[in-house]
Amino acid sequence: MKLTGFILAGVLSLFSTVAISETFTFTAIPDEDESQLRTRFDKVAVYLSEQLGVEVKYVPVKSYSAAVTAFRNNQVQLAWFGGLSGVQARRLVPGSEAIAQGFEDQFFKSYIIAHHSTELAASDSFPLLNDYTFTFGSKDSTSGRLMPQYFIESSVGQSVDKIFKRIGFSGDHSRTISQVEAGVYQVGAVNYKVWDTAVEKGEVDTSKVSVIWQSPTYPDYQWTVHSGVDTVYGAGFKDKLTKTLIGMKDKDLLDSFPRESFVPASNSDYEPIERVAKAIGMLD
Template identity: 35%
Template sequence: MLKRSLALAAGFALSLTATLASAADVLRVSAIPDEAPTELLRKFKPLGEYLEKQIGMKVEFVPVADYPAVVEALATDRLDMAWLGGFTFVQVHLKAKDAIPLVQREQDAQFTSKFISADPAVKSLADLKGKTFAFGSISSTSGSLMPRYFMLQDGIKPETYFSRVAYSGAHDATAAWVQAGKVDAGVLNASVWQKLVDSGKVDIGKVHVFATTPSYYDYNWTVRGSLDPAITAKLKAAFLALDPAVPEQKAILDLQAASRFIETSPENYKGIEEAARAADLLK
């Protein structure tokens, strides 16, 4: 009986070790759901394949239900890397100080949000008093936090200025709501707006941009602090090596709406943290 018990214990230990080893061989990656799940997967597939070759391990995309789920999973080491907005990075960093922002797109150092409307009479926020307005997700930097911050600086408190404030959940959904007349106006990030225009998914004959926010830092790729430093170094090198002069790599950059990736640091997001505290989104 003793020999049998020892054999079963050994077998269990080997099975557990094999399971952990298997998990360790997979880089678990996710992204804030700021667009439709199918679009996020489409954008990530070629990037994931590129990263697998560069770091020598399997890369798996893990979809999540909402923004808080990405924050919690990365902060508790259930994800290895995630594409975060400025605000979600701040949230992760407050929960896990060792989280490392690896890279950002060149554009993310000067990011903006676009205010849009399907009403040709709307030329500014002054024309929207008493009308309906849509943000993206409440946790979105470019679809909620920073536009709200700049409105507050101009003396506009959305909940009292507009007749109704709604949250679409994603940038592309905000554009669809405005185009369909569900709200009088909305705000979304400049990158998604341009992609929707280029792909014909928004009719610029019906929907127009009437204002643009000042610039701010936004998105980045962040890894958990406990990730093997050798893997972290390989990932950073892989992103920085993406070259728009190489057709296959330009295709990857185009899907990420990036001209190229550059290094970033936690200090770049101090302004986002200040804006979040001013909006009472951080305690």
């Protein structure tokens, strides 16, 4: 009886060791230049590994849809999603949860920016944009496509393909700024955080491109965790992960997002995003 108990304890210990040795992986939507993302999230991986006691690895992806696919296929167990990509991922993985968001993500916003040649001036009222060329960011971006399209169509009363002379998708916010600054497109939609940070760093020639309108606020980025992590990484792992993300206090880490802090989030916080995506035909 004692031998059986000893063997059982050894087996349980082995399973526990195997579970803990599993690498915990995460990804993020590629909303900025890839080198900036790798610098940011490699540092986050080190922080999570130290706090969680497991090996943590950041897995870069090439597109928003690739981030959702990696999450769906359990190639990553955690993702820094935008509002829309998070909704898409959680619909594909029952039981997955939004667990933390940036403080600023509770009231995020988009900017409409314009090349100086348009002579469009900043205004609180929505600008007349008919017959300009226009670029969104990624096709699946919340701040660079979904919400700007919704606000534009709601304000003008027409679909974007009838408003603009030509529509493009730059792929990310940094490229949107570059393309409008260069005059490749006359007007564009961009994440306000990316714009503000680029301006602060002197990376934008504001004599060539400027903000002409800012949107109402909406919920955006969040950390979403896969269902079943407690089974693989041990009981209470999801709660520990949540506390670790919310407990991120290192200014260097927070500045790289950039966020003031992280706060709790839930799936219900993103119901407005899901409703808008359905309203403009981006979700069934």
